[in-house]
Amino acid sequence: MTQVNNNNNRSQERPVRALVLTGYGLNCDYETDYSLRLAAAQSRRIHINEIIADAKAGLSDYHILVFGGGFSWADDHGAGVLMATKLRRHLGDQIRRFVEDGRLVIGICNGFQCLVNMGLLPGFDYVYEERRVALTYNDSGNFIDTWINLRINQDSPCVFTKGIKTMELPVRHGQGKIVADDDTINALFSNNQVAMQYADERGDQAMRAWPMNPNGSIRDIAGICDKSGRIFGLMPHPEAFNHYTNHPDWTRKKEGLMRQGKTIETEEGDGIKIFKNAVDYIRATALT
DSSP states (O other): HHHHHHHHHHHHHHEEEEEEEETTTBOHHHHHHHHHHHOOOEEHHHHHHHHHOTTTTTTTTTTTEEEOOOOOOGGGTTTHHHHHHHHHHHHHHHHHHHHHHHEEEETTHHHHHHHHHOOOSSGGGGSSOOOOOEOOOOOTSOOOEEEEEEEEOOOOOOOGGGGGGGEEEEESSSSOOOEHHHHHHHHHHHTOOEEEEOOOOOOOTTOOOOTTTSSSSGGEEEEEEETOOOOOEEEGGGGOOOOOGSSSSSHHHHHHHHHHHOOOOOOTTTHHHHHHHHHHHHHHHHHO
16 A cells, blocks of 8 residues: 555656647747646647657657647638648647547637637547537627636536636637537537536526627537547636736725735636646546
8 A cells, every 4th residue: 555655646746748839820828838837737838830840759748738729820711720720630640649548638719719620529429530510700790808707517527627616717719609500519418518608607607698608609608528528628718817816806806805804815817727627637547
């Protein structure tokens, strides 16, 4: 028993390595890298071309692969379309092996758009080459930049959302509306692959009411995972809530606590919980 505990302790000391893709208009890589470091991951920002060029190293050194937010290729031909095409052509086999090895993939905003275009999501029956979901223009027809409330599906296998019931995160996108045929939507819900939905301040489903649902997404879907729960895509930006002062009401909250003789319990923003869940999962599965 002592030997097992020592092994567990050593396993937890080993670094959890995360790769954040950069380049071609992706613009959330610094915040994402910083958030992963706060979550105790060893994170690196690497240009897409560098990964493609170094075929020998590839993705094998990493445990978490991040498709971050931004406007890759200026959303030409559709949000995330060209990035998905380039990555599928040059790294498709490596990414599939990465997933098969039990590692984690997260796509945030533009990264989510890329994942659905590649077919990595929804990944029904562990098939990662079939496109079943699309992310299209917001019902408003406009780019939206605001904070929204989310309700988390407690029955979802999603690794990244474990133990989280509600949270508030910012969204900033022009093409965030999730659409699919009825069979696909029903399958997502029956499999508990809908990990998060847009909600009101009480945590009740938004029922597609604007602005709680900022884009008109079907059944208020804000994020989905594959059947294993190890591939996760979401439109809100957890990396943009890495510190409590990121929130627009932080001064009001701080003043309210001061009047009660209290202080801010932690400086970390709620978005870090998503990255910590990923790091904890890798350590628990001894992939390090």
